[in-house]
Amino acid sequence: MDRIDTMRAFVTVVNEGTFTRAAERLDTSPQLVSKYVAQLETHLGVRLLNRTTRRLHLTEAGTRYHQRAQQILADIDDMEDQLGDLQTQARGTLRISAPVSFAIRHMAPLLSQFQQAHPAVGIDLQLNDRKVDIVEEGFDIALRIGHLKSSSLIARRIAPIRLVLCASPEYLARHGTPRHPDDLRDHRYLRYSYMDPEASPALYRGFQGGQRSGRDELVSNNGDVLVAAAEAGAGIALQPTFISGAAIRAGQLQVLLPDYEPEPMSLYAVYAHRQLLASKVRYFIDFMDGFFGDPPYWDDF
Structure with missing residues:
Protein backbone atom coordinates (compact mmCIF):
# COMPACT_ATOMS: atom_id res chain seq x y z
CA MET A 1 0.00 0.00 0.00
CA ASP A 2 1.39 3.38 -1.04
CA ARG A 3 0.36 5.69 1.80
CA ILE A 4 0.71 8.84 -0.30
CA ASP A 5 -1.55 7.43 -3.05
CA THR A 6 -4.18 6.34 -0.54
CA MET A 7 -4.01 9.68 1.26
CA ARG A 8 -4.35 11.57 -2.03
CA ALA A 9 -7.30 9.40 -3.06
CA PHE A 10 -9.12 10.07 0.22
CA VAL A 11 -8.52 13.85 0.12
CA THR A 12 -9.67 14.03 -3.50
CA VAL A 13 -12.86 12.05 -2.73
CA VAL A 14 -13.70 14.49 0.07
CA ASN A 15 -12.92 17.57 -2.02
CA GLU A 16 -14.82 16.34 -5.09
CA GLY A 17 -17.76 14.81 -3.18
CA THR A 18 -17.95 11.50 -5.08
CA PHE A 19 -15.69 8.61 -6.00
CA THR A 20 -16.50 9.14 -9.68
CA ARG A 21 -15.41 12.78 -9.74
CA ALA A 22 -12.36 11.93 -7.65
CA ALA A 23 -11.40 9.26 -10.20
CA GLU A 24 -11.76 11.77 -13.02
CA ARG A 25 -9.56 14.24 -11.13
CA LEU A 26 -6.93 11.53 -10.49
CA ASP A 27 -7.25 10.06 -14.00
CA THR A 28 -8.02 6.58 -12.70
CA SER A 29 -11.04 4.34 -12.07
CA PRO A 30 -13.65 4.76 -9.30
CA GLN A 31 -12.95 1.16 -8.28
CA LEU A 32 -9.28 1.89 -7.65
CA VAL A 33 -10.12 5.05 -5.71
CA SER A 34 -12.58 3.08 -3.54
CA LYS A 35 -9.91 0.42 -3.00
CA TYR A 36 -7.38 3.04 -1.88
CA VAL A 37 -9.82 4.57 0.61
CA ALA A 38 -10.71 1.13 1.99
CA GLN A 39 -7.00 0.28 2.37
CA LEU A 40 -6.43 3.54 4.20
CA GLU A 41 -9.30 2.88 6.63
CA THR A 42 -7.98 -0.64 7.26
CA HIS A 43 -4.46 0.67 7.86
CA LEU A 44 -5.69 3.36 10.28
CA GLY A 45 -8.21 1.08 11.97
CA VAL A 46 -10.99 3.69 11.80
CA ARG A 47 -13.85 4.54 9.46
CA LEU A 48 -13.22 7.83 7.68
CA LEU A 49 -16.33 8.01 5.49
CA ASN A 50 -19.94 6.95 5.87
CA ARG A 51 -21.35 6.19 2.43
CA THR A 52 -25.00 6.47 1.44
CA THR A 53 -26.60 6.17 -1.98
CA ARG A 54 -26.78 9.96 -2.29
CA ARG A 55 -23.67 11.39 -0.64
CA LEU A 56 -20.61 10.86 1.51
CA HIS A 57 -20.33 11.94 5.13
CA LEU A 58 -17.08 12.44 6.99
CA THR A 59 -16.78 10.82 10.40
CA GLU A 60 -15.10 12.74 13.21
CA ALA A 61 -11.89 10.81 12.52
CA GLY A 62 -12.31 11.50 8.81
CA THR A 63 -12.64 15.23 9.41
CA ARG A 64 -9.44 15.33 11.45
CA TYR A 65 -7.56 13.14 9.02
CA HIS A 66 -8.70 15.20 6.02
CA GLN A 67 -7.42 18.44 7.52
CA ARG A 68 -3.99 17.00 8.30
CA ALA A 69 -3.70 14.94 5.13
CA GLN A 70 -4.58 17.89 2.92
CA GLN A 71 -1.83 19.94 4.54
CA ILE A 72 0.68 17.07 4.25
CA LEU A 73 -0.04 16.64 0.55
CA ALA A 74 0.24 20.39 0.01
CA ASP A 75 3.58 20.36 1.81
CA ILE A 76 4.80 17.50 -0.38
CA ASP A 77 3.74 19.40 -3.51
CA ASP A 78 5.41 22.53 -2.16
CA MET A 79 8.63 20.64 -1.45
CA GLU A 80 8.70 19.22 -4.96
CA ASP A 81 7.97 22.67 -6.39
CA GLN A 82 11.17 23.89 -4.79
CA LEU A 83 13.34 21.31 -6.56
CA ARG A 162 -14.72 52.09 -4.89
CA LEU A 163 -18.43 52.27 -4.02
CA VAL A 164 -20.58 54.91 -5.72
CA LEU A 165 -24.22 55.92 -5.51
CA CYS A 166 -25.69 56.05 -9.00
CA ALA A 167 -28.92 56.35 -10.96
CA SER A 168 -29.94 56.80 -14.60
CA PRO A 169 -30.44 60.28 -16.07
CA GLU A 170 -34.04 59.30 -16.88
CA TYR A 171 -34.78 58.37 -13.26
CA LEU A 172 -33.27 61.64 -12.01
CA ALA A 173 -35.26 63.63 -14.57
CA ARG A 174 -38.47 62.10 -13.19
CA HIS A 175 -37.69 62.13 -9.47
CA GLY A 176 -35.07 64.84 -8.99
CA THR A 177 -31.37 64.66 -8.11
CA PRO A 178 -30.55 64.30 -4.39
CA ARG A 179 -28.11 66.91 -3.06
CA HIS A 180 -27.81 65.56 0.48
CA PRO A 181 -28.24 62.13 2.09
CA ASP A 182 -31.48 63.35 3.70
CA ASP A 183 -32.93 63.72 0.18
CA LEU A 184 -32.66 59.96 -0.35
CA ARG A 185 -35.80 59.38 1.73
CA ASP A 186 -37.85 60.32 -1.33
CA HIS A 187 -36.16 57.80 -3.64
CA ARG A 188 -36.27 54.10 -4.37
CA TYR A 189 -33.27 52.22 -3.02
CA LEU A 190 -31.97 49.29 -5.07
CA ARG A 191 -30.43 47.46 -2.14
CA TYR A 192 -27.67 44.88 -2.15
CA SER A 193 -28.66 42.38 0.52
CA TYR A 194 -25.08 41.68 1.63
CA MET A 195 -24.22 45.37 2.06
CA ASP A 196 -22.99 46.29 5.53
CA PRO A 197 -24.84 49.46 6.66
CA GLU A 198 -21.65 50.56 8.40
CA ALA A 199 -19.92 50.78 5.03
CA SER A 200 -22.00 53.89 4.23
CA PRO A 201 -23.88 55.01 7.39
CA ALA A 202 -24.87 58.48 6.09
CA LEU A 203 -26.40 57.10 2.88
CA TYR A 204 -28.04 54.21 4.72
CA ARG A 205 -29.66 56.59 7.22
CA GLY A 206 -30.84 58.75 4.33
CA PHE A 207 -32.70 55.88 2.69
CA GLN A 208 -34.06 54.69 6.05
CA GLY A 209 -35.45 58.15 6.81
CA GLY A 210 -38.34 57.81 4.40
CA GLN A 211 -41.84 56.54 5.00
CA ARG A 212 -41.61 53.67 2.54
CA SER A 213 -40.41 51.07 5.09
CA GLY A 214 -38.71 49.16 2.30
CA ARG A 215 -41.98 48.12 0.68
CA ASP A 216 -40.99 49.35 -2.78
CA GLU A 217 -37.29 48.57 -2.61
CA LEU A 218 -35.67 46.16 -5.02
CA VAL A 219 -33.41 43.85 -2.99
CA SER A 220 -30.95 41.40 -4.51
CA ASN A 221 -27.79 39.53 -3.56
CA ASN A 222 -26.31 40.26 -7.01
CA GLY A 223 -24.89 43.64 -7.94
CA ASP A 224 -25.26 43.14 -11.70
CA VAL A 225 -29.03 42.87 -11.30
CA LEU A 226 -29.17 46.09 -9.30
CA VAL A 227 -26.96 48.03 -11.73
CA ALA A 228 -29.10 46.84 -14.65
CA ALA A 229 -32.22 47.93 -12.74
CA ALA A 230 -30.66 51.34 -12.10
CA GLU A 231 -29.88 51.67 -15.83
CA ALA A 232 -33.53 50.87 -16.53
CA GLY A 233 -34.64 53.73 -14.25
CA ALA A 234 -35.86 51.63 -11.31
CA GLY A 235 -34.08 53.63 -8.60
CA ILE A 236 -30.73 54.44 -6.98
CA ALA A 237 -28.05 51.83 -6.38
CA LEU A 238 -24.91 51.83 -4.24
CA GLN A 239 -22.52 49.55 -6.10
CA PRO A 240 -18.80 49.05 -6.73
CA THR A 241 -17.36 50.67 -9.82
CA PHE A 242 -16.09 47.34 -11.15
CA ILE A 243 -19.79 46.68 -11.88
CA SER A 244 -21.16 50.20 -12.47
CA GLY A 245 -18.11 51.87 -14.08
CA ALA A 246 -18.87 50.90 -17.69
CA ALA A 247 -22.44 52.25 -17.45
CA ILE A 248 -21.19 55.47 -15.84
CA ARG A 249 -18.59 55.90 -18.57
CA ALA A 250 -21.29 55.37 -21.23
CA GLY A 251 -23.58 57.96 -19.63
CA GLN A 252 -26.20 55.37 -18.71
CA LEU A 253 -25.67 56.06 -15.00
CA GLN A 254 -24.76 59.22 -13.12
CA VAL A 255 -22.73 59.36 -9.90
CA LEU A 256 -24.61 60.99 -6.99
CA LEU A 257 -23.44 62.61 -3.73
CA PRO A 258 -19.69 62.17 -4.39
CA ASP A 259 -18.90 64.09 -1.17
CA TYR A 260 -20.55 61.27 0.80
CA GLU A 261 -18.88 58.41 -1.04
CA PRO A 262 -18.11 55.51 1.32
CA GLU A 263 -14.56 54.67 2.27
CA PRO A 264 -13.07 52.45 -0.45
Whole structure:
Protein backbone atom coordinates (compact mmCIF):
# COMPACT_ATOMS: atom_id res chain seq x y z
CA MET A 1 0.00 0.00 0.00
CA ASP A 2 1.39 3.38 -1.04
CA ARG A 3 0.36 5.69 1.80
CA ILE A 4 0.71 8.84 -0.30
CA ASP A 5 -1.55 7.43 -3.05
CA THR A 6 -4.18 6.34 -0.54
CA MET A 7 -4.01 9.68 1.26
CA ARG A 8 -4.35 11.57 -2.03
CA ALA A 9 -7.30 9.40 -3.06
CA PHE A 10 -9.12 10.07 0.22
CA VAL A 11 -8.52 13.85 0.12
CA THR A 12 -9.67 14.03 -3.50
CA VAL A 13 -12.86 12.05 -2.73
CA VAL A 14 -13.70 14.49 0.07
CA ASN A 15 -12.92 17.57 -2.02
CA GLU A 16 -14.82 16.34 -5.09
CA GLY A 17 -17.76 14.81 -3.18
CA THR A 18 -17.95 11.50 -5.08
CA PHE A 19 -15.69 8.61 -6.00
CA THR A 20 -16.50 9.14 -9.68
CA ARG A 21 -15.41 12.78 -9.74
CA ALA A 22 -12.36 11.93 -7.65
CA ALA A 23 -11.40 9.26 -10.20
CA GLU A 24 -11.76 11.77 -13.02
CA ARG A 25 -9.56 14.24 -11.13
CA LEU A 26 -6.93 11.53 -10.49
CA ASP A 27 -7.25 10.06 -14.00
CA THR A 28 -8.02 6.58 -12.70
CA SER A 29 -11.04 4.34 -12.07
CA PRO A 30 -13.65 4.76 -9.30
CA GLN A 31 -12.95 1.16 -8.28
CA LEU A 32 -9.28 1.89 -7.65
CA VAL A 33 -10.12 5.05 -5.71
CA SER A 34 -12.58 3.08 -3.54
CA LYS A 35 -9.91 0.42 -3.00
CA TYR A 36 -7.38 3.04 -1.88
CA VAL A 37 -9.82 4.57 0.61
CA ALA A 38 -10.71 1.13 1.99
CA GLN A 39 -7.00 0.28 2.37
CA LEU A 40 -6.43 3.54 4.20
CA GLU A 41 -9.30 2.88 6.63
CA THR A 42 -7.98 -0.64 7.26
CA HIS A 43 -4.46 0.67 7.86
CA LEU A 44 -5.69 3.36 10.28
CA GLY A 45 -8.21 1.08 11.97
CA VAL A 46 -10.99 3.69 11.80
CA ARG A 47 -13.85 4.54 9.46
CA LEU A 48 -13.22 7.83 7.68
CA LEU A 49 -16.33 8.01 5.49
CA ASN A 50 -19.94 6.95 5.87
CA ARG A 51 -21.35 6.19 2.43
CA THR A 52 -25.00 6.47 1.44
CA THR A 53 -26.60 6.17 -1.98
CA ARG A 54 -26.78 9.96 -2.29
CA ARG A 55 -23.67 11.39 -0.64
CA LEU A 56 -20.61 10.86 1.51
CA HIS A 57 -20.33 11.94 5.13
CA LEU A 58 -17.08 12.44 6.99
CA THR A 59 -16.78 10.82 10.40
CA GLU A 60 -15.10 12.74 13.21
CA ALA A 61 -11.89 10.81 12.52
CA GLY A 62 -12.31 11.50 8.81
CA THR A 63 -12.64 15.23 9.41
CA ARG A 64 -9.44 15.33 11.45
CA TYR A 65 -7.56 13.14 9.02
CA HIS A 66 -8.70 15.20 6.02
CA GLN A 67 -7.42 18.44 7.52
CA ARG A 68 -3.99 17.00 8.30
CA ALA A 69 -3.70 14.94 5.13
CA GLN A 70 -4.58 17.89 2.92
CA GLN A 71 -1.83 19.94 4.54
CA ILE A 72 0.68 17.07 4.25
CA LEU A 73 -0.04 16.64 0.55
CA ALA A 74 0.24 20.39 0.01
CA ASP A 75 3.58 20.36 1.81
CA ILE A 76 4.80 17.50 -0.38
CA ASP A 77 3.74 19.40 -3.51
CA ASP A 78 5.41 22.53 -2.16
CA MET A 79 8.63 20.64 -1.45
CA GLU A 80 8.70 19.22 -4.96
CA ASP A 81 7.97 22.67 -6.39
CA GLN A 82 11.17 23.89 -4.79
CA LEU A 83 13.34 21.31 -6.56
CA GLY A 84 14.99 21.61 -9.95
CA ASP A 85 12.97 23.18 -12.74
CA LEU A 86 9.82 23.27 -10.62
CA GLN A 87 11.35 26.12 -8.64
CA THR A 88 11.19 28.36 -11.69
CA GLN A 89 8.12 26.95 -13.46
CA ALA A 90 4.66 26.86 -11.94
CA ARG A 91 2.63 23.73 -12.62
CA GLY A 92 -0.43 21.86 -11.40
CA THR A 93 -4.08 22.85 -10.95
CA LEU A 94 -4.75 26.18 -9.23
CA ARG A 95 -8.12 26.21 -7.42
CA ILE A 96 -9.50 29.74 -7.04
CA SER A 97 -12.67 31.01 -5.35
CA ALA A 98 -13.85 34.43 -6.56
CA PRO A 99 -16.91 36.72 -6.22
CA VAL A 100 -19.45 36.14 -8.98
CA SER A 101 -19.80 39.58 -10.57
CA PHE A 102 -16.11 40.45 -10.31
CA ALA A 103 -15.03 37.17 -11.86
CA ILE A 104 -17.51 37.35 -14.74
CA ARG A 105 -16.53 40.91 -15.60
CA HIS A 106 -12.79 40.98 -14.95
CA MET A 107 -11.16 37.57 -14.42
CA ALA A 108 -11.09 36.11 -17.95
CA PRO A 109 -8.28 38.33 -19.35
CA LEU A 110 -6.22 37.79 -16.18
CA LEU A 111 -6.55 34.00 -16.32
CA SER A 112 -5.89 33.88 -20.05
CA GLN A 113 -2.69 35.93 -19.82
CA PHE A 114 -1.51 34.02 -16.74
CA GLN A 115 -1.89 30.68 -18.52
CA GLN A 116 -0.08 32.02 -21.56
CA ALA A 117 2.82 32.89 -19.26
CA HIS A 118 2.53 29.62 -17.27
CA PRO A 119 1.08 26.95 -19.60
CA ALA A 120 1.73 24.11 -17.12
CA VAL A 121 -0.86 25.55 -14.70
CA GLY A 122 -4.51 24.53 -14.99
CA ILE A 123 -7.24 26.75 -13.52
CA ASP A 124 -10.27 25.58 -11.54
CA LEU A 125 -12.28 28.77 -10.90
CA GLN A 126 -15.34 28.53 -8.64
CA LEU A 127 -17.65 31.55 -8.37
CA ASN A 128 -19.33 32.19 -5.04
CA ASP A 129 -20.18 35.32 -3.06
CA ARG A 130 -20.07 33.51 0.26
CA LYS A 131 -16.89 33.42 2.36
CA VAL A 132 -15.41 30.02 1.59
CA ASP A 133 -13.15 28.10 3.95
CA ILE A 134 -10.13 27.76 1.67
CA VAL A 135 -8.47 25.04 3.75
CA GLU A 136 -11.59 22.92 4.33
CA GLU A 137 -12.80 23.29 0.75
CA GLY A 138 -9.43 22.78 -0.89
CA PHE A 139 -8.86 26.18 -2.50
CA ASP A 140 -5.38 27.55 -3.15
CA ILE A 141 -6.55 31.17 -3.29
CA ALA A 142 -9.77 33.06 -2.50
CA LEU A 143 -10.42 36.55 -3.84
CA ARG A 144 -12.33 38.64 -1.32
CA ILE A 145 -13.73 42.16 -1.39
CA GLY A 146 -14.17 44.23 1.74
CA HIS A 147 -12.28 45.62 4.71
CA LEU A 148 -9.81 42.98 5.84
CA LYS A 149 -10.30 41.64 9.35
CA SER A 150 -7.77 39.78 11.45
CA SER A 151 -7.37 36.19 10.33
CA SER A 152 -5.01 33.25 10.43
CA LEU A 153 -4.85 33.51 6.63
CA ILE A 154 -2.39 35.57 4.61
CA ALA A 155 -3.73 38.32 2.32
CA ARG A 156 -2.28 40.42 -0.49
CA ARG A 157 -4.07 43.63 -1.44
CA ILE A 158 -4.67 43.57 -5.20
CA ALA A 159 -6.75 46.67 -6.00
CA PRO A 160 -8.92 49.36 -4.39
CA ILE A 161 -12.69 48.89 -4.68
CA ARG A 162 -14.72 52.09 -4.89
CA LEU A 163 -18.43 52.27 -4.02
CA VAL A 164 -20.58 54.91 -5.72
CA LEU A 165 -24.22 55.92 -5.51
CA CYS A 166 -25.69 56.05 -9.00
CA ALA A 167 -28.92 56.35 -10.96
CA SER A 168 -29.94 56.80 -14.60
CA PRO A 169 -30.44 60.28 -16.07
CA GLU A 170 -34.04 59.30 -16.88
CA TYR A 171 -34.78 58.37 -13.26
CA LEU A 172 -33.27 61.64 -12.01
CA ALA A 173 -35.26 63.63 -14.57
CA ARG A 174 -38.47 62.10 -13.19
CA HIS A 175 -37.69 62.13 -9.47
CA GLY A 176 -35.07 64.84 -8.99
CA THR A 177 -31.37 64.66 -8.11
CA PRO A 178 -30.55 64.30 -4.39
CA ARG A 179 -28.11 66.91 -3.06
CA HIS A 180 -27.81 65.56 0.48
CA PRO A 181 -28.24 62.13 2.09
CA ASP A 182 -31.48 63.35 3.70
CA ASP A 183 -32.93 63.72 0.18
CA LEU A 184 -32.66 59.96 -0.35
CA ARG A 185 -35.80 59.38 1.73
CA ASP A 186 -37.85 60.32 -1.33
CA HIS A 187 -36.16 57.80 -3.64
CA ARG A 188 -36.27 54.10 -4.37
CA TYR A 189 -33.27 52.22 -3.02
CA LEU A 190 -31.97 49.29 -5.07
CA ARG A 191 -30.43 47.46 -2.14
CA TYR A 192 -27.67 44.88 -2.15
CA SER A 193 -28.66 42.38 0.52
CA TYR A 194 -25.08 41.68 1.63
CA MET A 195 -24.22 45.37 2.06
CA ASP A 196 -22.99 46.29 5.53
CA PRO A 197 -24.84 49.46 6.66
CA GLU A 198 -21.65 50.56 8.40
CA ALA A 199 -19.92 50.78 5.03
CA SER A 200 -22.00 53.89 4.23
CA PRO A 201 -23.88 55.01 7.39
CA ALA A 202 -24.87 58.48 6.09
CA LEU A 203 -26.40 57.10 2.88
CA TYR A 204 -28.04 54.21 4.72
CA ARG A 205 -29.66 56.59 7.22
CA GLY A 206 -30.84 58.75 4.33
CA PHE A 207 -32.70 55.88 2.69
CA GLN A 208 -34.06 54.69 6.05
CA GLY A 209 -35.45 58.15 6.81
CA GLY A 210 -38.34 57.81 4.40
CA GLN A 211 -41.84 56.54 5.00
CA ARG A 212 -41.61 53.67 2.54
CA SER A 213 -40.41 51.07 5.09
CA GLY A 214 -38.71 49.16 2.30
CA ARG A 215 -41.98 48.12 0.68
CA ASP A 216 -40.99 49.35 -2.78
CA GLU A 217 -37.29 48.57 -2.61
CA LEU A 218 -35.67 46.16 -5.02
CA VAL A 219 -33.41 43.85 -2.99
CA SER A 220 -30.95 41.40 -4.51
CA ASN A 221 -27.79 39.53 -3.56
CA ASN A 222 -26.31 40.26 -7.01
CA GLY A 223 -24.89 43.64 -7.94
CA ASP A 224 -25.26 43.14 -11.70
CA VAL A 225 -29.03 42.87 -11.30
CA LEU A 226 -29.17 46.09 -9.30
CA VAL A 227 -26.96 48.03 -11.73
CA ALA A 228 -29.10 46.84 -14.65
CA ALA A 229 -32.22 47.93 -12.74
CA ALA A 230 -30.66 51.34 -12.10
CA GLU A 231 -29.88 51.67 -15.83
CA ALA A 232 -33.53 50.87 -16.53
CA GLY A 233 -34.64 53.73 -14.25
CA ALA A 234 -35.86 51.63 -11.31
CA GLY A 235 -34.08 53.63 -8.60
CA ILE A 236 -30.73 54.44 -6.98
CA ALA A 237 -28.05 51.83 -6.38
CA LEU A 238 -24.91 51.83 -4.24
CA GLN A 239 -22.52 49.55 -6.10
CA PRO A 240 -18.80 49.05 -6.73
CA THR A 241 -17.36 50.67 -9.82
CA PHE A 242 -16.09 47.34 -11.15
CA ILE A 243 -19.79 46.68 -11.88
CA SER A 244 -21.16 50.20 -12.47
CA GLY A 245 -18.11 51.87 -14.08
CA ALA A 246 -18.87 50.90 -17.69
CA ALA A 247 -22.44 52.25 -17.45
CA ILE A 248 -21.19 55.47 -15.84
CA ARG A 249 -18.59 55.90 -18.57
CA ALA A 250 -21.29 55.37 -21.23
CA GLY A 251 -23.58 57.96 -19.63
CA GLN A 252 -26.20 55.37 -18.71
CA LEU A 253 -25.67 56.06 -15.00
CA GLN A 254 -24.76 59.22 -13.12
CA VAL A 255 -22.73 59.36 -9.90
CA LEU A 256 -24.61 60.99 -6.99
CA LEU A 257 -23.44 62.61 -3.73
CA PRO A 258 -19.69 62.17 -4.39
CA ASP A 259 -18.90 64.09 -1.17
CA TYR A 260 -20.55 61.27 0.80
CA GLU A 261 -18.88 58.41 -1.04
CA PRO A 262 -18.11 55.51 1.32
CA GLU A 263 -14.56 54.67 2.27
CA PRO A 264 -13.07 52.45 -0.45
CA MET A 265 -12.78 48.73 0.16
CA SER A 266 -10.12 46.47 -1.35
CA LEU A 267 -9.79 43.33 -3.41
CA TYR A 268 -7.56 40.83 -1.61
CA ALA A 269 -5.99 37.54 -2.61
CA VAL A 270 -6.23 35.32 0.47
CA TYR A 271 -4.32 32.09 0.95
CA ALA A 272 -3.36 29.72 3.74
CA HIS A 273 -0.14 30.38 5.60
CA ARG A 274 2.46 27.83 4.57
CA GLN A 275 6.17 27.81 5.17
CA LEU A 276 6.72 26.77 1.58
CA LEU A 277 4.22 28.40 -0.77
CA ALA A 278 3.47 26.41 -3.92
CA SER A 279 4.99 27.96 -7.03
CA LYS A 280 1.62 28.08 -8.80
CA VAL A 281 0.17 30.16 -5.93
CA ARG A 282 3.19 32.44 -5.60
CA TYR A 283 3.34 33.11 -9.36
CA PHE A 284 -0.39 33.81 -9.60
CA ILE A 285 -0.40 36.26 -6.71
CA ASP A 286 2.61 38.08 -8.15
CA PHE A 287 0.91 38.13 -11.57
CA MET A 288 -2.25 39.69 -10.12
CA ASP A 289 -0.30 42.44 -8.34
CA GLY A 290 -0.82 45.57 -10.44
CA PHE A 291 -2.72 43.76 -13.21
CA PHE A 292 -5.86 45.90 -12.86
CA GLY A 293 -3.97 49.18 -12.33
CA ASP A 294 -4.02 51.66 -9.46
CA PRO A 295 -6.47 53.26 -9.83
CA PRO A 296 -7.99 50.24 -11.63
CA TYR A 297 -9.14 50.59 -15.20
CA TRP A 298 -12.84 50.29 -14.25
CA ASP A 299 -12.57 53.67 -12.45
CA ASP A 300 -11.74 55.45 -15.73
CA PHE A 301 -14.90 57.49 -16.17
